[in-house]
Amino acid sequence: MILDRYILRLWMGPFLGGLLLVLGVLLLGRALKLLETVSDSGQAWVLIGELLILTMPYFLLLTVPMAFFLSMQNTVTSLQQSSEMDALRASGVSYTRMFRSFFLVVALLWAGLTFTSMVLLPQGQLGFNNILVKVYAMKGAITFSPQRFTEGLDGVTVYVDGEDDSGLYRGVILEDARDNISVIYTAESARFEMRGDYLELRMNDGVRLEGKGADQRMLAFEHYQVTIPVSGGRWQERQSGDHVTMMTVSELWDHLQALTKPDAVAEWNRRLLLPSTVLILLFFSLPLSLTQKRSGKAGSLIVGIAVLVLVYNIQLMLHRQVSQGAYPGWSMWAAQIAMLAMGVFLWIRAEADRLPKVFSAAGEWFYLLHQASTHWFAHRWSKKNKL
Template sequence: MILDRYILRLWLGPFMGGLILVMGVLLLGRALKLLGTVSDSGQAWALIAELLVLTMPYFLLLTVPMAFFLSMQNTISALQQNSEMDALRASGISYTRIFRSFFGLVIALWLALTYTSMVLLPQGQLGFNNILTKIYAMKGVITFSPQRFTQGFDGVTVYVDGEDEQGTYHGVILEDHRDGVSVIYTAESARFVMIGNYLELKMQRGVRLEGQADDQRMLTFDDYVVSIPVSDGNWQKRVSSEHVTMMTVVELWQAMNKSGKADAVAEWNRRILLPTTVLVLFFFALPLSITQKRSGKAGSLIAGIALLVVIYNVQLMLHRQVSQGAFPGWTMWASQIAMMWLGIFSWKRAEQGHMPKVFSRVGDWLYWLHQAIQHRVAHRWEKKS
């Protein structure tokens, strides 16, 4: 128990510091982005604070696994650099026993993150979108958040990739299913203008698709205008069933089983798999840290960051492919299971003292890179002085 408490004390400080730092940076970036949206409101800062609280579940799903993994690496590296690890191993204590306390901790984090992903995340998405709806209504204009599906109109869904300084949207997708037939518009750019009780979508250089399969008709255009009646200038309050990212667990399960839509399948798998990232990273912490003794904490940190980049980019790529129907949903599981198996295998090899050669080679390469950077920095300082 004394060893467990000592290990946890070494881990807790870097974990809390890293979590607060990364969360602070993410929240600051989001606050600056929201400031332009709510700056016209008399309650701007109160609205920003509320919006930031609602985005925290998503940020926690990203930052907690990172902070846990990097702080665990820091703990292992500290034990190695101070030769405490060598003393413990010489006493016949296994790595699994040394880091026994982390096993219970990672299970607790996984359960907490699963609750966050399945319950708090969709609640936050719904609340976030409803507050933005109120803001747009108070401003008397309608705007669209980049890279978000806007469904504030009856029968119309709008997606924009970005907006320039002149207020022109780029990468626009519009789905109009007011008449019971889905009509999809894609345009390079568009401007959305309120004229009385109508919103006019003036699109440039795009394609209009109507119908399905053999009955589908396509029309290319240079300019096209779609008018949408907005009776009182206000958007209706959004409900969770409007989009998969806002659906409750029950609603999402029903949508996935009844319609089998690709976006519902992708969202269901994403919510389950995101929390398991902390389990995957846990098993990689030991093998990536004990092979970096020559390069110290810097080598371990570089290797850890590289792994984080790989894991999160693979997850993002597969989620996009599944949501577009290009890949089946099980591919998201296959990737996560493969990474988990590799992590467990590497931990077992580390326990036996037989790490794969690729880990030692990565360690040597990081050591060389670390030394080269230090040498170059020192050489430049000598020239300046």
Template sequence: MIKLLDRYIFKEILSPFLLGVLLLTFLLLLNQILTLTEWVIDKGISILTVADLFVRMLPSFFLLTIPMAIAFATILAFNRLSFDHELIALSVSGIRVSRVLRPVFMFSVMVVFLTLLMGNLSAHWGTSSLKSTAIRMLKEKIGVGLEAGRFTEIFPGLMIYAESITDATKMDRVFIYDRRSPQHPPHVIVARSGFLMNNVGVVGLELQNGAVYTHNNLTNQRISFASYSLKVRLPLPQSPASVDGKNVQDWEKQQIAVQKKYSLAYASFLFCFLGVPLGMISGKGGRLGPFVAGILLILLYYALYNVGDYFFPPNGGASAMASWVPNMVLTPITILLFIFYTDETAFARILRKCQRGKEG
């Protein structure tokens, strides 16, 4: 009976949890899906590259949707158990309310580890793999976007014209107008031939047999070259050990991301237990009650998160504490509600009131 009860309540939470993760992730990804589709259709980026980027984006979205999904799942599960009088039946059968909470604790531990896993994957893919995928997309965009006989702005301030293009990489009779740097005057590059570079962390062109023309202080300058590399360097991720004083802000951002990961994992644990009393309370609201309670809980959490950002701004020394403000507020609320609604005497009294309210 006990093992059967564990499986029953576990399944009651698992089904809405999985559905909630899929639905909430889809809603958050909807705008990105439209953007990625536009890249394939309009920009010519390969489907495999876009699919790779899409997969690498998922952990960062799961990190947000898992806590929201577990909040809805536990509220829905205990709302149904309360609404269908199953909790009353268990109480009459001699099963204490605290016994019903064991599968909730098991599920909360599983969700905490899942949230931490998504946080680690998001941190890794968001720095190294995701940037390497972005570099590959830029190279594909250049190769696909260049058209023979037309001026193409492959980067802001960098205009390229090639009379002929072969294999999407090799160009003949190249004209380039470069005005990317505000500290230096614009210059024109003319070359007999060129090809796209394919180095790690670098996107650019390798030009042969040409000249660079610059107009500065009413003087014209011409520099001939046999080989010239036009590079656009992209920042590669740094390990914490390589961060120096010039990158203190980047290091602070990393610390904020770490604290956010742990705070969301704790929020997942908190929502598991907060959903129990909220599900019982929302039972009086019928089938719509848990949805209203879940939405209000999520809105309250992110409102408190914004309050944390206000009191602990990103440029402050304690900015990493901002993500913990909602947890610090909701933890005592959860403890009070949880103790009150799982107390055996109070529990029976509340259920009787709910039952009389439905019959009345």
């Protein structure tokens, strides 16, 4: 128990510090984006505060596994650099025994993240959208937040990648399901204008897709115009059942059983699988941190960040493919299980001191690269001072 408490103390500080730092950066970036949307309101900062609170569940699902993984890497490398790990291993203490307390930590984090994913995340999405609806209603106009799906019109979902100074949207995706037939438009650029009780969409250089499977029809266009009626020129308050990202657990499950639509399948699997990322990263943390002592912490942390990027990009890619119906839902589980199996395999190899040589070589490469760059900069600096 003394060993467990000691190792947990080593881990806790970097975990909390890293979590607060990453959350702060993400929240600041989101606040700056939201400021453009709500700046015309007299309660701009109050609205921004509410919106940031509602985005916290999503940010926690991303940042908690990251902070856990990087802080555990820091703990492992610290024990190794100080030779404490060598002494424990020489005393017959296995890696699993050293870090057994983290299995309990992972279980607690998984439970908390599952509650966040299944309950708090859809509530946050619903609240976020409804606050934006109120902001748009106060403005008397319709705008779209960049890089975010907007469901402010009945049966229509809009995504835009960005907006230039002239009000022209770039990278537009629009799904029109008003007639119970999904029609998807993609366009390089588009302009949205209110015409009384109608929203007029003028799209440029894109594709119109209608239907599914063998019955799908595609039309490429240079210019295309769509007109959508808007109730009184105003947006309506969203309900949890309006979109899969806002549905409660029971609503999403019923929707999945009734329709088995790809977006519902992808959303259900995403909510279940995202919390399990912390378990995958637990098993990767030990083998990725066991480098030669002279390599220091930098090499293992850089490799760890690369693994984080890889894991999250695989999850994101599969979620998009499943939501579009290109891949079956089980592919998301297959990828998660494969990554978990790889992590367990590497942990077992590390326990037996039989890690692949590439792991120790990677740390050595980073060490040699660091030394070479340090000497190069020192040489250039000395030459500059002589001149």
